[in-house]
Amino acid sequence: MFHYALIVAGGKGLRMGSELPKQFLPIGGKPVLMHTLEAFYAYSSEMKIILVLPHSQQEYWAGLCREHHFQVPHVVVDGGETRFHSVKNGLAEVTSPGLVGVHDGVRPFVSQQVISRCYEQAAEKKAVIPVIDVVETVRRLEGEGSVTVPRSDYKLVQTPQVFDAELLKRAYQQTYTPHFTDDASVVEALGFPVCLTEGNRENIKITTPFDLKIAQVLLDSCSI
Helix, strand or coil: CCEEEECCCCHHHCCCCCCHHHHHHHHCCCHHHHHHHHHHHCCCCEEEEEEEEEEHHHHHHHHHHCCCCCCCCCCCEEEECCHHHHHHHHHHHCCCEEEEEEEEEECCCCCCHHHHHHHHHHHCCCCHHHHHHHCCCCCEEEEEEEEEEEHHHEECCCCCEEHHHHHHHHCCCCCCCCCCHHHHHHHCCCCCCHHHHHECCCCCCCCHHHHHHHHHHHHHHHHC
């Protein structure tokens, strides 16, 4: 079964407080986005990697690839107005039956075990997403007050979210709504169940300066 990795990288760096989009910020001497693509290439060199990037950033990315002698094969597709539209654009490059894993470009620390587990389980279940436990106390707002809710009832969702290619393409033919916050929500809108599998806590989404500090610590303590 053919495997695709659809990497979505449309960040502008606003929460990072940087003019440079967050996917291009360096950790360990090279951009975050390069680490992310390398994680999937390490899982399978035969996987087709599709990078969805705003058109205005593509020339800059090409320059970074030349500067860092970046050799991971990938195709670049124009990003859209929202994440939904960006994924839909990327799916145009999915031309064969198989599995599509949609992953955030600023999650470079996804483990090989999680990637493998998501694709292997999706081959049977067709829709699989990695999650981790909530470790903090959670409160729900009610009017002007709030109440504690059981944290065991909740999970934190990560990527890659892996789906049967035909199922995902059919889901993305739906009309966009703001309720589509990730790929799982789009697939669920078809009435198709999404299965959960264990993620890895290091698989953080780098969106703030604090996240960047954590990323450097993770990079110093492990190899990605």
